[in-house]
Amino acid sequence: MMSNQAAAYASFGNFFRFLIQEMKPRGPWLTPFNIISIPVIITGVIILYFRFVYGLGAVTNYTQEVPWGLWKGLNVVTGVALAGGAYVITFVVYVLGVNKYQSIVRITVLHGFMAYTLSAGALLLDLGRPWFGFNPYIGNSFGFSSVLFLICWHFLIYMIAAFIEFSPAIAEWMHWEKARRFLTGLTLATVILGITLSLLHQSGLGALYLMAKTKIHPLWWSEFIPILFFVSSVYAGLAMIIIEGTIGHKVFKNLLPEDSDRSFDDIVLGLAKGAAVTMFVYYFFKALLFIHDKQWELLNDGFGLWYLLEVIGFVLVPSLMFAFGFKHRSLKIIKIAAAMSLIGIVLNRLNISIICFNWYAEVRYIPNWKEFIVSMTVIFVQFWIFRWIVTRMPVLNSRHQH
Numbered sequence: 001m002m003s004n005q006a007a008a009y010a011s012f013g014n015f016f017r018f019l020i021q022e023m024k025p026r027g028p029w030l031t032p033f034n035i036i037s038i039p040v041i042i043t044g045v046i047i048l049y050f051r052f053v054y055g056l057g058a059v060t061n062y063t064q065e066v067p068w069g070l071w072k073g074l075n076v077v078t079g080v081a082l083a084g085g086a087y088v089i090t091f092v093v094y095v096l097g098v099n100k101y102q103s104i105v106r107i108t109v110l111h112g113f114m115a116y117t118l119s120a121g122a123l124l125l126d127l128g129r130p131w132f133g134f135n136p137y138i139g140n141s142f143g144f145s146s147v148l149f150l151i152c153w154h155f156l157i158y159m160i161a162a163f164i165e166f167s168p169a170i171a172e173w174m175h176w177e178k179a180r181r182f183l184t185g186l187t188l189a190t191v192i193l194g195i196t197l198s199l200l201h202q203s204g205l206g207a208l209y210l211m212a213k214t215k216i217h218p219l220w221w222s223e224f225i226p227i228l229f230f231v232s233s234v235y236a237g238l239a240m241i242i243i244e245g246t247i248g249h250k251v252f253k254n255l256l257p258e259d260s261d262r263s264f265d266d267i268v269l270g271l272a273k274g275a276a277v278t279m280f281v282y283y284f285f286k287a288l289l290f291i292h293d294k295q296w297e298l299l300n301d302g303f304g305l306w307y308l309l310e311v312i313g314f315v316l317v318p319s320l321m322f323a324f325g326f327k328h329r330s331l332k333i334i335k336i337a338a339a340m341s342l343i344g345i346v347l348n349r350l351n352i353s354i355i356c357f358n359w360y361a362e363v364r365y366i367p368n369w370k371e372f373i374v375s376m377t378v379i380f381v382q383f384w385i386f387r388w389i390v391t392r393m394p395v396l397n398s399r400h401q402h
Contacts, residue, residue, distance in 0.1 A: 044373050055128070056128055059374070063365070066365040073353035074375050077205055077349045078345065079122070080202065082236050085240050086111060087198035089108045094188055100266065103263060106166065107248070113159060117159060119155070136149050151204045164190045165194065168180050215357055238338075239338040246268075251387075257397050269334070272337070275337070276319050276326060287311075306351070313340075314341065318344065
């Protein structure tokens with residue numbers, strides 16, 4: 001009995017020492033990212049103190065007419081779209097059986113989990129009474145007819161599914177071999193659940209704006225917004241993987257296998273092909289809706305030119321660049337197209353949620369500098385946690401990830 005207790009205490013002590021060792025900083029501190037992000041995060045925390053003590057009005061330009069602003073438009077609506085790569089890649093690998101992309105599964109799932117977790121956190125920042133944010137989960141006034149109620153549950157269940165998908169990496173990091181094998185066995189079921197939920201909440205975020213027909217500019221509102229949100233999240237996720245992978249191959253070069261550059265080039269070409277197809281489908285759908293609704297006269301003002309810039313400049317042009325880059329195996333063209341695609345997604349989501357929302361109002365909502373700082377704080381915190389996990393856990397180079 002005593003020997004078992006002693007062994008348990010020793011095991012716990014080793015586990016505790018292991019965690020303490022892993023918490024220690026690694027690498028140089030004076031990097032461009034650290035120099036920029038640390039002051040922003042400190043400033044953001046101070047602003048959030050005033051937000052929770054004195055209310056939203058103390059740090060935002062929200063009004064009774066504009067209760068949703070930059071934090072929802074950028075950190076939630078846009079952030080969730082950019083996390084679409086997680087469900088796309090897991091579908092391709094585990095459902096379609098394309099093992100070529102197996103090496104990027106963990107990194108994309110981690111990004112998806114982090115993006116959803118921080119988006120849920122950003123939602124709490126945006127609520128006037130954040131403690132009411134748990135009502136959809138604890139049964140206080142269930143709103144079964146509310147799209148937002150459904151999205152809240154989709155978020156929660158998807159985060160659980162994404163965590164389970166990533167958990168074999170945590171078990172491998174902790175040297176829990178039996179737990180790793182058990183959790184790996186749950187992968188296919190959680191992937192199918194995650195894909196289903198992604199389809200629902202990506203389109204569900206678009207469905208939120210179906211009720212705002214009189215507030216969103218006609219060029220951006222459509223009864224097909226849910227479908228457009230879903231399709232655009234596919235190519236947004238693929239473009240994000242290309243940019244994220246390109247940066248990761250420079251920042252985490254010492255953590256990658258020796259042949260990673262060659263295999264990643266092949267992966268980029270495959271992602272470019274998928275992005276080209278989905279972007280053209282999205283563009284075709286947008287053009288079809290525009291022609292069907294006979295919206296030609298809406299192009300005669302500034303909003304019309306802004307719409308053409310978004311749809312042609314950041315959808316059609318990048319889709320053609322993806323196709324060109326894939327055909328001629330030009331990684332440079334593909335990466336430029338990926339960057340343009342991400343700009344286009346950010347622009348589209350901000351147009352629908354902020355820029356072209358209440359477009360006819362005499363006094364328009366313009367985010368102040370404190371709102372921008374808090375949004376950047378959320379993004380930088382995600383980067384810090386992401387970097388900590390990647391540099392410690394077997395995310396990029398695992399002996400079991402084959």
